[in-house]
Structure formats: C-alpha cells, structure tokens
Amino acid sequence: MRNRRLAPNHTLVFDALKDAGRPVTAYQLIDALRGVGISAPPTVYRALNRLISDGLVHKLESMNAFVACTHTHAGGSAVVFAICDMCGGADEFADEAIGEQLAKRAIERGFALNKAVVELHGTCAKCTEPPLLIEQGHVS
Ligand SMILES: [Zn+2]
Ligand SMILES: [Zn+2]
Numbered sequence: 001m002r003n004r005r006l007a008p009n010h011t012l013v014f015d016a017l018k019d020a021g022r023p024v025t026a027y028q029l030i031d032a033l034r035g036v037g038i039s040a041p042p043t044v045y046r047a048l049n050r051l052i053s054d055g056l057v058h059k060l061e062s063m064n065a066f067v068a069c070t071h072t073h074a075g076g077s078a079v080v081f082a083i084c085d086m087c088g089g090a091d092e093f094a095d096e097a098i099g100e101q102l103a104k105r106a107i108e109r110g111f112a113l114n115k116a117v118v119e120l121h122g123t124c125a126k127c128t129e130p131p132l133l134i135e136q137g138h139v140s
C-alpha cells in the first residue's frame with residue numbers, strides 16, 4: 001500500500017528517516033524532527049507505528065532503531081538486514097530461499113509465521129576496506 005496517502009506528520013517522519021539513510025533511534029528521530037515542528041514524542045511514535053504497519057519503515061530490534069524501507073517486499077521472502085557495528089549502517093535485502101526455509105521450519109513446529117526478519121551483525125564492506133595507504137613522505 002505504498003501509494004496510500006500519508007498524513008503530513010507521517011510524511012515528515014518518513015522523510016526524516018529517508019534522509020538519515022541509516023537506522024536511527026526514536027530519540028534521534030525526535031531530535032531531527034524538532035526542526036520541522038514536531039516536538040511531541042507521542043506524535044513521532046504514532047507515526048512510526050503507522051509507517052511500520054504500512055511496510056514503509058522497519059524496526060531493527062537488535063538496535064532498537066528504525067530505518068526507512070527501500071524495497072517492495074514480495075510475500076514469502078525473509079527480510080535480512082546486514083548491520084555494520086562500525087558505522088551503524090544497515091543494508092537491507094530480501095531472500096526468498098531463507099524465507100522458504102524459515103517458513104518450512106515454522107510449519108514443522110505448528111508455528112504460524114507472520115513475518116521473518118533476520119538481523120546480521122558484523123562489518124560492512126566499506127568499513128573492512130584497508131585504510132588508504134598514505135604515501136610515505138620524509139619525516140622532518
Ligand atoms: Zn523493507
Ligand atoms: Zn560500516
């Protein structure tokens with residue numbers, strides 16, 4: 001339901017998350033929104049809940065943070081976040097094979113699967129790059 005019209009507050013909260021381009025905590029979001037005239041935390045939380053149920057925002061449980069969704073989600077895929085512990089960035093991707101595996105395991109246990117979200121922690125490609133080699137100059 002991506003083209004459902006959002007209330008102005010919801011749009012502001014969503015735009016702030018998109019602008020952040022990385023997971024942010026509710027506190028950081030509230031801070032960022034002060035500049036556009038939203039200062040009441042309940043307003044922000046309400047907007048977040050709505051955006052999450054609309055599938056526009058994900059909550060990263062392991063970081064207690066929120067991130068704008070950059071995908072459309074096909075049913076059955078697992079949503080995977082590769083979260084960098086160095087820079088705090090999160091790369092989102094969907095994986096059908098993992099989704100199917102998890103759904104199978106859930107069925108075996110008689111578990112009614114609602115959604116499958118996997119949060120990976122580690123170091124992103126950018127942060128594992130070796131530091132730029134600084135040309136060795138003369139020490140004066
Ligand atoms: Zn998503
Ligand atoms: Zn990183």
